[in-house]
Amino acid sequence: MYEKEPVKIFVVEDDPAYTKFLKYVLGLNPDYEVEFFTNGKDCLGNLHKNPAVITLDYSLPDMPGEKVLSQIRAQDPNINVIIVSAQEKIGTAVELLKAGAYDYIIKDNETKDRLLNSINNARYKLSMMKEINYLKKEISEKYEFEKSIVGTSPAIKRIFALLEKACTTNISVSITGETGTGKELVAKAIHYNSKRKNKPFVAVNIAAIPRDLIESELFGHEKGAFTGAITRRIGKFEEADGGTIFLDEIGEMDLNLQAKLLRVLQEREVTRIGGNQVVKLDVRILAATHKDLAEEVKAGKFREDLYYRLLGLPIHLPPLRERGTDVILIAKFFLDQFAKENQMDKFKISQEAQEKLLQYPFPGNIRELKSVIELSAVMATDNEIKPQDISFNSTARIESFLYQEMKMEEYMYRIIRHFLNKYDNNVLEVAKKLDIGKSSLYRYLKEMEAVGI
């Protein structure tokens, strides 16, 4: 990709013979746009033209090479400065490289090849930097709250308000919610909207790593720390330094490791397994679980002190069935995504299909909605999703509801609660849907309040 873009090069050289030589060498490549200067001042006065590479003669008539270098660096640290010098002085070369020169080349018989090589490498580095910056921008745009976390229900608006707070401070955040409610998405949104966004976001799923490897995965190990540790490896905490670590499924961590994690969080430093060097850390902690950690503490399965350390700002993500018509908004979002990825025209969802989606409880939450919607787009015969294109795979959910063997009254309360959530607590609408009188519904609501449903 980078070969297609022309590269602007400044050559700063006062020796006419050498200038002639460089003109010839660089002129061989039609992708190079070269400008020549015979002194440092003229070069510095033209930096607004944004050269990507400058080849700089170390001994210029008006200014010493290191001074020109430092002024170039001060104006634009992204310019790659290749020093070309008549003398081979290791000490000077080291000093210049330390001061930010990209390369140091001696004028001799091999200059041509080395110079072209160096320019090519600088060009490659430049195109990589451009790509990285582009991807960084794309990622942070992708995780802008309102763009990535779709929804306008009161339940999700409350979450947005909490997310604002999470982004403007450095507080730890604990994210809870059923599977597929968007815990990881929220964690990424917090990171990419915080001051740490240009530093790493490192996600670790505690449940997905074999027990005996978690410690080394999190804190790293030195070479030879245990059988199989053939090289030194830094852990996820060190990897996340300056950024954010997301500890997913934290409720799955065993007590022994919980003690070690607590120490790391308290001291803000790690020691790799088998090592004795203490590494200071600046890492923000986000943790998630689908379990009720307070219950785990009561049951003695989770340390109370660690629980309070991690709790920070608690964010509980409501299940999709409590987000009313967000189901339709999110379904449309996934459909647009699907159409774009498959270069298809946009889809619509028929009224009947929308009703069908609204009536389903989505036990797998948004993840399930995504797969249901993608399948419906595949099944659709035109660009409108109809009820017959939508199939749910979990009738098990309704059956498991019945298997709970509650009293009739309790079933009724739960059904009412479900409808209230679905219709944003609109009592009139719910009474109409369930075909019961408004005053009966109010009476049930009172009873429900009394029993805490």
Ligand SMILES: Nc1ncnc2c1ncn2[C@@H]1O[C@H](COP(=O)(O)OP(=O)(O)OP(=O)(O)O)[C@@H](O)[C@H]1O
């Ligand atoms: N409000 C939302 N709008 C759009 N997409 C969403 C929303 N919430 C979640 N998603 C998407 O749903 C999928 C599941 O979300 P995510 O993986 O963050 O859930 P999770 O709670 O971390 O799941 P698990 O508990 O299984 O780890 C992802 O593709 C995510 O991008």
